[in-house]
Amino acid sequence: MIPAEMDAWVVARPGPIASHPLERVRIPVPEPGPGEVLVEVEVCAVCRTDLHLTEGDLPPRRPRTVPGHEVVGRVAARGPDAVRLTPGTRVGAAWLRSTCGRCRYCRRGAENLCPSSTYTGWDADGGYAGYLTVPEDYLYPLPEDVPAEKLAPLLCAGIIGYRALLRCDLPSGGRLGIYGFGASAHLTAQVAIAQGAVVHVLTRSATARELATSLGAASVGGAAEAPPEPLDAAILFAPVGELVPTALATLDRGGTLAVAGIHLSDIPPLNYQRHLFQERTLRSVTANTRADGQAYLELAQAHPPKVTTVPYPFDSADRALADLAGDRVEGAAVLMPGRS
Template sequence: MPSGTDDGPTTTAWVVDHTAPAAEHPLRRVERSLDPLGPTGLLVEVRACGVCRTDLHLAEGDLAPRTPRCTPGHEVVGRVLSTGPEAEGFSEGDRVGAAWLAGTCGTCRYCRAGRENLCPNSRYTGWDIHGGYAQHAVIDARYAYHLPEGPPDEELAPLLCAGIIGYRALGRAALPPGGRLGIYGFGASAHLTAQLAIGRGATVHVMTRSEEARRLALDLGAASATGAYDAPPEPLDAAILFAPVGDLVPTALAALDRGGTLSVAGIHLSDIPVLNYQRHLFQERTLRSVTANTRADGRAYLAEAAHRPPVVHVQRYPMSRADDALADLAADRVTGAAVLLPG
């Protein structure tokens, strides 16, 4: 159980002490108070937490901090230690997952229309509330996921953001059955999404700058894997941009066949160069963004992943080296997904 003081229970956690390049280690390990449990809260012992590029954007200042000295991490796998009086569906000892979406108003026109990812009052794990770079976390049972008992903690953690966001990005890309999908960038989310698309019968072409990532893509079943700015070997019906590099938008649009769609999956993107209408958008090519996810996305993806389990390529780090994991992610020293583990 968490340790305590006169001011209440505490936990050992990493916080964004100040924003700076990850190589300068902007995270600090501290003892901090736990958030109040609340009526629908779950107190969770963290067993694994994925390291997401969004955590990097927060630490480096690409995303403006919403909570001072916030604990990052929104791919949280843990065990329920205790529950609030109105936390329905969970009991002590349950294996539970927390993802990026941590709360919505439930009453706005977006929430009522099943588009809660666009709720103006949405809240996010590791941005608005403390996340999983910690021994313990408090999450809302209404936004938590039941997790199966079989797979290792470190293989489940990346599914909770990298997998879910990739699932939504693939849907936004409007890939036709048996279509040709281009993937730009090949990190945690891309390597899961490629397997999802291949499992559905798509032909996948990967464009990424990392030679090691290209080898992984081919090992996972991609039809080709080339440099980030290279043209794929055939026109694409759809593409997903995972790399946060705006310069790749015109490259990916130019690779689309007539009527193709480019889905941009990141929460942050560098500036997009000027587009040429005839070359990049004419012939009904479409450019779409992806904003967070709905709980329905999460449930649907986790069900599909349980039916067809992906190969999750994991680089493991002890929780005590969270700052090193983030620095490695920034320096492209992570292939697949980085995951923090206790100990």
């Protein structure tokens, strides 16, 4: 039986996490529209994008939005014209919620750049709730034999890290620098190491440096330190614009820096000779395509990563975001509905 109401967290007043911008509420369970399904949430991982939305770095697109876009759940009901997924199917809802399918970006396979794209937990209510609605064509079927807590971080942290790895053009057996080492970075490092890369991790968190070492990083250091050798590629996961020139300066000739976050503080002036000359490249990463998501999830099923998670009860969503803001989360924070 589907209840009439559910518990949820909404962004009531975007602002610093210390000002308690999240509010726990009772709201109606949504009705799935045409082509949509209603998903009952098993768990929802906590992403730094949720923090940016909550604190107002990412301007809200609608009032009192329910955040959350790394959702593992089950199809509870189908709306009109939804025929692909049957009730009871285990699915994952990710950041990309819909695209137009008609624009030149969609037609060329770059749906992540679609001007009409919408996003879970930003344009529509997300997974910090008991239920959410999602277009069925944007859901990923998930395996039954993996704990939901270990699957949820794959749906954004894993997928966007995978796209960032593609965007940084790391050569086979190359030297990769990773700046920041949270949920996405700790999954991306494992993919790169499995593919034969030498990975150097630069992060301010001592706990994160310990995790990076345990996962096979060749070296670890502070975010402002230089790696022990020039890098063929680098990925910036930390939302700190001041690290862009730092990372560019570590690149060897022809190296590429990919910036993986949806939000970045201002970048200081770059020196052409030091930071960009000799064909160094600076790239952004914008969301992901469904093909990226499918490719990464297939890779993760064939070669399961070690997913480090910190579970939080559903009634502690605000604490989870505060811990994320304070670099107190090792790996990925995950909300566990039904757990007190």
